[in-house]
Amino acid sequence: MKALVVDDDFTCRSILNDLISTLGKSDIAVNGNEAVDAFSAALESGDPYDVIFLDIMLPGMNGQEVLRKIRELEKARGIGGLDGAKIIMTTMLEDFDNIKKAFTEQCEGYLVKPVTRDKTRKILKDLEII
Amino acid sequence: MVFFKRAIDTYIENRLTGNYSPALSYLRISVGCALFITLLFIQTSVDPVYRSFIAQLQVLISIYLTVSIPLKGFITAIVINAVEMIVVADIVFVIGYSEAFPGIILPFFTIITITVVYYFGRSLFDKNRILFKQRDELFRAKNEAETAARAKSDFLSAMSHEIRTPMNSILGYIEMMPTDNLTKEQKNHLSVISSNAHDLISIINDILDFTKIERDKLVLESVPFNPARKISLVLKLFELKAKEKGITVTFHHNNAPFCNGDPLRLGQVITNLVGNALKFTPEGGSIDVILDSKVEGDMCFFNIEVRDTGIGIAPEKQKMIFEAFMQSDPTIIEKYGGTGLGLTICSQIVNLMEGKLLVESAPGKGSRFYFSIKMPLAAISEEPQKTMDDLIELFPEKKYTALVAEDAPDSLNLLLLMLEKLRITADGAVNGKEAFDLFRKGRYDVVILDGNMPVMNGTEAAREIRKYEKEKKAQPTPIVALSAKVLISEKEEFLKAGANTFVEKPVFLKTLAQSIHSVLNSPAGEIIPSGASVGNDILSRMTAEIGISRETARMIISEFFGKSLPEYLGNIRDAVSRKNLADIERGAHRLKGAAASIFLNTLSDECRVLESSARNGNNSETEASAERVYRKALDAQAQFEQKV
Numbered sequence: 152m153k154a155l156v157v158d159d160d161f162t163c164r165s166i167l168n169d170l171i172s173t174l175g176k177s178d179i180a181v182n183g184n185e186a187v188d189a190f191s192a193a194l195e196s197g198d199p200y201d202v203i204f205l206d207i208m209l210p211g212m213n214g215q216e217v218l219r220k221i222r223e224l225e226k227a228r229g230i231g232g233l234d235g236a237k238i239i240m241t242t243m244l245e246d247f248d249n250i251k252k253a254f255t256e257q258c259e260g261y262l263v264k265p266v267t268r269d270k271t272r273k274i275l276k277d278l279e280i281i
Numbered sequence: 282m283v284f285f286k287r288a289i290d291t292y293i294e295n296r297l298t299g300n301y302s303p304a305l306s307y308l309r310i311s312v313g314c315a316l317f318i319t320l321l322f323i324q325t326s327v328d329p330v331y332r333s334f335i336a337q338l339q340v341l342i343s344i345y346l347t348v349s350i351p352l353k354g355f356i357t358a359i360v361i362n363a364v365e366m367i368v369v370a371d372i373v374f375v376i377g378y379s380e381a382f383p384g385i386i387l388p389f390f391t392i393i394t395i396t397v398v399y400y401f402g403r404s405l406f407d408k409n410r411i412l413f414k415q416r417d418e419l420f421r422a423k424n425e426a427e428t429a430a431r432a433k434s435d436f437l438s439a440m441s442h443e444i445r446t447p448m449n450s451i452l453g454y455i456e457m458m459p460t461d462n463l464t465k466e467q468k469n470h471l472s473v474i475s476s477n478a479h480d481l482i483s484i485i486n487d488i489l490d491f492t493k494i495e496r497d498k499l500v501l502e503s504v505p506f507n508p509a510r511k512i513s514l515v516l517k518l519f520e521l522k523a524k525e526k527g528i529t530v531t532f533h534h535n536n537a538p539f540c541n542g543d544p545l546r547l548g549q550v551i552t553n554l555v556g557n558a559l560k561f562t563p564e565g566g567s568i569d570v571i572l573d574s575k576v577e578g579d580m581c582f583f584n585i586e587v588r589d590t591g592i593g594i595a596p597e598k599q600k601m602i603f604e605a606f607m608q609s610d611p612t613i614i615e616k617y618g619g620t621g622l623g624l625t626i627c628s629q630i631v632n633l634m635e636g637k638l639l640v641e642s643a644p645g646k647g648s649r650f651y652f653s654i655k656m657p658l659a660a661i662s663e664e665p666q667k668t669m670d671d672l673i674e675l676f677p678e679k680k681y682t683a684l685v686a687e688d689a690p691d692s693l694n695l696l697l698l699m700l701e702k703l704r705i706t707a708d709g710a711v712n713g714k715e716a717f718d719l720f721r722k723g724r725y726d727v728v729i730l731d732g733n734m735p736v737m738n739g740t741e742a743a744r745e746i747r748k749y750e751k752e753k754k755a756q757p758t759p760i761v762a763l764s765a766k767v768l769i770s771e772k773e774e775f776l777k778a779g780a781n782t783f784v785e786k787p788v789f790l791k792t793l794a795q796s797i798h799s800v801l802n803s804p805a806g807e808i809i810p811s812g813a814s815v816g817n818d819i820l821s822r823m824t825a826e827i828g829i830s831r832e833t834a835r836m837i838i839s840e841f842f843g844k845s846l847p848e849y850l851g852n853i854r855d856a857v858s859r860k861n862l863a864d865i866e867r868g869a870h871r872l873k874g875a876a877a878s879i880f881l882n883t884l885s886d887e888c889r890v891l892e893s894s895a896r897n898g899n900n901s902e903t904e905a906s907a908e909r910v911y912r913k914a915l916d917a918q919a920q921f922e923q924k925v
Contacts, residue, residue: 162841162875166823169833208870243874243889265878268828 183212505659562591686716713737732764747779759800
């Protein structure tokens, strides 16, 4: 499994990164632009990410925009439907409107902070990534 | 019909003789393309499910693009011919093909193609709709089943609570019973009552555990303990029973070190496994319990095993025994008793410990239950032990006064008796309101509050007491919270309301004494981790609840306090001074997420308030809220520094 963790907060991204490290390889991006760059670089190299953990409120380009950009990049390469990267929005519970919005932009799931190993494993299992 | 048949005959004849005109070829290609494009269009617009179909089509096209030109021609010919067949190209001949009218025929023909394909697509669409409907129904059925399962587990849980409360007072009173003046027979009766009561409460606890596991509510604790000592303590409980049955129980171990883990749950697994072994091993048999430990770095790896020479389990039944309410043979319940939950719970607990409970067995040859788990090494190597008399000595005659609130009269009396034994003068109240009234009138060294009470519950009472003390500028009185509910979130709520420590019901004299002693002897307002609580140690919680390693947790925490927190606070302060509400909102949001991630819940909550007041554009509210965030952040930092 190859994962990308996008979060501007050190605490949040370190926890996720550590949790994923036992399941596969994971990269980190600290803002929206970095995330899109990392995603398109991986796509170019032919080794795209299987799963992307995306925080919604990011400085600069926010999570929603990143999600849209990623789907556009995939579309341009003819990747769609079930073959795209699985995108999991990470969020606090009260950001539910944002989650709903993200679903219309085709994210696959969401993970409510505080992130724990059990929650992470469950969603990855639900999405059949692990 | 005759006309149609003649047309087909003509067409086939033309095909066989290779009598093709360029116009016809042109027509065939256009038909093929029209069909293909329409199909593509309909497929994509119908439903995302078809995207996988398109993807397959795309794969086919990409393969097609890579093949050599002659092969391409061949494939093209096949495809076009196939398409031509499908699209009843014969219709061309039905209307009578004429070289003179290709210009008229083409649009007409395209319309027919599109119509055909449209209806073809529609039928697919309808089929799809049926599938969707079926899927929705399945979802609904699944939800209903889940709701029913939940209702069942809620009911079990509620029932068990109802039974547990009276059981607690039965157990407590048995403990308090003076045995000095009893005849031998009476003592015997008492011990029968006691052992039956303990059996009953262990069954209730099984059911409660099971419902908790079903609802993902069971969380492992992380406290230092010695697994070998724990297991030998557990085995002591079986000594008598084993002797009665003439079974030898042997414990083999290689001096395991102190580890951080959940002694209660490990004990529960061993109790269940050994209990089963005893149950199913006939007289004269033997049971071996093996604990093999190996230290690697700061982790200790354990292989734990319970072996018996009992009746064994048939291979086809071995999987079933881990399922809820199943015993390998229903008649076993009649013969041996039990809820059929023991192994399910064991297996789930071992899963939580990241191991897997396995079984090896053959009928008549005995069974071997085994699992491997790991636990981080603990910093200590000895646990302090106090005897009951030592504990009573801790409370000098009539020096302390206590206020106890508990609604169940039996439980209240029991608590008052216990306090009397500890030489503490106590007043009783039957609800939170009464307790608060007494509290305002009297002067108490410690307040003991039950969680669940009518009129005003324990949490509210604690909150009221803290509020009152604040108004009076009085020193906070230590509060000990009691509850039969053992959910960590409820403990937290109690602690947040102002309680200093938490004692789980059934209340035992020793635990109560220890808890009262520790709250009386700690700085005012400090929270004392209860005997077996995850407590407020952030590191432990991060390892136990989030599931990350202790080193990572340590690194993350020091990074949070050293870097992130000052940075975020700086950002917020800066934004507040510039009155930039958007920046305040953003800063509060970041800190909220980070704080929640490491269980600094009060700080996170305060950030949430700040975030929403900034979003709502309330300037004065925002400033006040920002102040509170600073304060909470500093509190958290100070607490952290004290601990590390």
